[in-house]
Amino acid sequence: MYGVYELQNFHVKIKDLELGIFEENGIKIYRRDDLKKVIVADSGRVVVNPVEPVNLPKNITRYLMVELDEPIVMEPKNSEKVTLTFPIEVAVILAGKKSLEVLDVFSFVKPKYALYGDPRNGVICRYWKSEVSGEEEDFVKGKLEVEINNSSGEWVEIGKLVFDVYGMKIYYGESVVAFARANVISEKVAETEFVDKRAGKKSIELYLARRIPVVKKKFVMEWGFV
Amino acid sequence: MSLLDLKVYEDVTVADVLVVIVVVVFATIIAKIATLNLRRVLADKMKRDQLELLTKIVYWSIIIIALLSVAPLLGLNLSGLLVAGGIAGIVIGFASQSVVANLVSGIFLMIERPVKLGDQVEVGGVSGFIEDINIMSTIVRTYDGLYVRIPNEKVFTSNIVNYTGNVARRFEYKIGIRYNDDADKAVEIIKEVVENHPFVLKYPKPDVFVEDLGDNAVIISVRMWAPATEWFAVKMELLYKIKKELEKNGIEIPFPQRVVWFANELGLKR
Numbered sequence: 001m002y003g004v005y006e007l008q009n010f011h012v013k014i015k016d017l018e019l020g021i022f023e024e025n026g027i028k029i030y031r032r033d034d035l036k037k038v039i040v041a042d043s044g045r046v047v048v049n050p051v052e053p054v055n056l057p058k059n060i061t062r063y064l065m066v067e068l069d070e071p072i073v074m075e076p077k078n079s080e081k082v083t084l085t086f087p088i089e090v091a092v093i094l095a096g097k098k099s100l101e102v103l104d105v106f107s108f109v110k111p112k113y114a115l116y117g118d119p120r121n122g123v124i125c126r127y128w129k130s131e132v133s134g135e136e137e138d139f140v141k142g143k144l145e146v147e148i149n150n151s152s153g154e155w156v157e158i159g160k161l162v163f164d165v166y167g168m169k170i171y172y173g174e175s176v177v178a179f180a181r182a183n184v185i186s187e188k189v190a191e192t193e194f195v196d197k198r199a200g201k202k203s204i205e206l207y208l209a210r211r212i213p214v215v216k217k218k219f220v221m222e223w224g225f226v
Numbered sequence: 227m228s229l230l231d232l233k234v235y236e237d238v239t240v241a242d243v244l245v246v247i248v249v250v251v252f253a254t255i256i257a258k259i260a261t262l263n264l265r266r267v268l269a270d271k272m273k274r275d276q277l278e279l280l281t282k283i284v285y286w287s288i289i290i291i292a293l294l295s296v297a298p299l300l301g302l303n304l305s306g307l308l309v310a311g312g313i314a315g316i317v318i319g320f321a322s323q324s325v326v327a328n329l330v331s332g333i334f335l336m337i338e339r340p341v342k343l344g345d346q347v348e349v350g351g352v353s354g355f356i357e358d359i360n361i362m363s364t365i366v367r368t369y370d371g372l373y374v375r376i377p378n379e380k381v382f383t384s385n386i387v388n389y390t391g392n393v394a395r396r397f398e399y400k401i402g403i404r405y406n407d408d409a410d411k412a413v414e415i416i417k418e419v420v421e422n423h424p425f426v427l428k429y430p431k432p433d434v435f436v437e438d439l440g441d442n443a444v445i446i447s448v449r450m451w452a453p454a455t456e457w458f459a460v461k462m463e464l465l466y467k468i469k470k471e472l473e474k475n476g477i478e479i480p481f482p483q484r485v486v487w488f489a490n491e492l493g494l495k496r
Contacts, residue, residue, distance in 0.1 A: 057424055060453055114428035115451060119392040124453045127428045 002049050002172045002201075004095075007039070010046040014139055015108060019092065021046070030092070030103055037103060044096045046103075049203040050142060050176050051091040052165040054126045055105045062207060063219065064163045065114050065125035066144065068132055071159040071226065074184070079149040084161075085134035085141040087111075087126070088176060093204055102206060108140050116162050117223040125162055142176030150184045158184070159226045163192050166207050167217035173200030190225055193218040235301075242299040253292030257285045275343035278358070324379065325362070331382035332361040341381075346389040350380050390454040394427060397450065397461050401468060402443025404480045409436050409444050412477050416448055419471050425460045427451040442482045 001012050007028075011020030019032035021039055028039040054061055066084055074080065092104040114127035136143045150156050161182050170178045179197045184190045194217065230241040261281040268277055336359065341347050345356045347366070354368035364381045366374045389395070403412050416434045420426050430451045437447035448468070452460040469479065 060425075060455060110422070111424040112428055113425055113453065115394045115430060119394045119451075122393055124393050124427075 002090075002176075002203075003047075005046045005048070007041060007044045007046055007094075012048060014048075014090065017106070019104070032092075032104055032106065035104060039094070039103075041094070041096060044094060047091075047093040047095055047100075047204055049091060049093070049201075050088045050170050050172055051105065051203060051206045052168045052170070053087045053089045053107070053109075053128070054165050055089050055091070055206065056107050056111045061113070061124045061126060062165050063116065063123050063125040064165050064168075065116055065127050065160055066163070067127065067129045067160040068158065069129055070132055071157050072132060072148065073155065073157050074148065074150045075155055076150060076153045079147060081145060081147050083133050084130040084144040084146055085128070085136060086130070086144045086178060087128050088139055088142050090139065091204070091206060100204065116160075116221075122223065123162070136175050136177075142170065142178065144178050144180060146180045146182055148182045148184070152184055152186045154187050156184050156187060157226055158182075158190075161190075161192055161225060162219055162221050163194060164217055164219040165194070167196075168194040168205065168207070169196045170203040170205075171198070171200040172203060175200075184225075188222065188224045190221045191218050192221060238299070238301050246296045246299055249292055249296045250289075253288055257288035260288060261285045273342075278343055324377075327379040328362045328377045331378035332359075332363075335359060335364070335378055335382055336361075340386050340391070341388055345391065348387040348389070349376055350384040352376060393454055394430075394451050395454050395457050396430075397452070397457055399448040399465055399468070400437070401446045401448060401472075402440060402479055403446060403472065403477050405444060407444070407477045409446065411475065412446060412472060415471050415475055415477070416446065416468055419464065419468050420448065420450055423460060423464060423467075425452050425456045426464070427453070442484075443480045 001014065005012070007021060011022075012018075017032065019030075021028050021030050023029075028041070030037040030039055053064060064086065066086065068084070072080070072082065087107065087109040089105055089107045089109075091102055094101040094103050112127045114125050115122050116125050117123060130141075130144070134141070134143070146161065148158065161180075163180055168178055170176060177199050178194060179199075180192060180194045182190055182192045230239065230244070232240045234240060234243055261284055264281050264284060265277065268280070272280070335341075341349075341356050341359070341364070343356055343359065347353070347356055349364070349366065352366050352368065352374050354366045354372075354374065356364065357367045357373075358365040361378075363375045363377050366376060368374055401412075401416070403409065413434050413436070417432070420432045420434065426432055427450070432448070432450035434446065434448050436444055438445040450460075450464075472479070
């Protein structure tokens with residue numbers, strides 16, 4: 001279950017996965033399946049929440065590609081709100097005095113990566129296939145509400161969207177949800193970004209801490225979106 | 227007249243020289259502290275090559291500013307220095323052509339940036355990781371952990387293969403199966419193994435197909451793309467996985483074999 005726990009009583013079950021901090025011979029040990037970590041702390045809290053889905057099996061990119069199983073064809077100067085999905089990665093974070101430490105990240109989804117663009121100038125993205133009007137699934141996939149705006153004067157077909165996860169705000173509560181915007185500028189170019197709309201408890205962002213805050217969070221899709 | 231007022235040359239006194247030394251030492255300490263703190267703060271927020279470049283710029287800027295500020299104490303006229311520097315440059319250029327060639331190559335390498343720190347490269351027959359790019363030479367750490375210094379002129383004029391220059395790269399396996407095995411099934415199994423690996427890219431799509439009917443085996447070609455930083459790990463991991471999965475499904479990799487036909491019946495029967 002997502003939430004904040006006291007270090008001493010941290011023990012949760014997510015689906016068929018048990019994780020927690022157990023005391024063995026006077027030593028605190030974090031355990032999930034075969035993963036074990038010794039914790040040296042007298043007090044503190046443990047935060048369990050969904051994070052940006054670019055950490056598994058290891059962090060190699062900051063981009064998320066969502067491919068639609070049915071492409072959207074949109075008329076010029078129109079906009080539409082669609083509900084897609086995104087893969088959930090759950091982070092277990094130790095919150096101590098003024099600092100955070102990521103203890104563990106796991107997921108019930110098999111990660112997959114893809115290249116957007118050409119090998120020279122393109123970007124590696126975390127790949128995810130989503131239904132349009134997708135349903136969320138506990139601990140597996142969250143809702144991604146995207147406002148697509150075709151500001152070009154052409155009909156466009158949108159088969160995939162690529163986002164920079166820097167600035168991705170994930171909210172959890174009744175459902176896990178994130179919000180984004182995609183502005184189609186021309187037949188081949190679109191601008192995408194995650195936006196912040198309060199909708200429950202906000203997850204701790206892992207990626208925010210990893211980068212210098214001057215980095216632009218808009219991503220320009222310049223290799224098309226079919 | 228004290229020792230400090232003693233003239234070393236022209237109007238420059240011992241006190242001036244001491245001030246210069248103190249300022250230069252102080253600037254060096256400041257530069258070291260500044261770069262150390264920059265590394266500490268930005269180490270996990272910037273790429274290593276960018277951070278190295280930034281720290282070098284900060285370090286040398288502090289030193290150069292300090293030197294320029296104390297130059298008048300030593301009686302150095304900066305405008306005169308520029309003229310003298312120009313002449314000296316020509317003299318040095320003629321005297322040490324290879325040094326200048328390395329220097330110029332270094333500057334061009336920094337502008338063109340065919341390689342950056344941490345890249346896996348092959349330059350002039352040396353393969354390894356780029357450890358440092360200096361103004362005169364490039365340092366490569368070979369895969370065996372050896373330190374190799376390559377003069378920049380050689381780097382500039384050699385063919386450079388940068389294995390991690392692009393974000394993704396393709397690699398290939400050729401897998402032979404027996405003629406009596408079902409090649410379609412083998413292709414399906416291989417496709418599944420490849421699909422299950424996170425770092426075999428979804429796009430560009432992997433290709434698995436029968437490429438050749440060889441002497442001893444049906445050759446299946448497996449071509450896939452992986453992130454440039456991960457490709458070797460993927461390559462090492464997948465081949466044996468494919469072999470095991472094929473064997474689990476009764477498809478084997480054959481030994482070389484030859485069918486020999488004899489024109490006459492062999493007289494082996496008793």
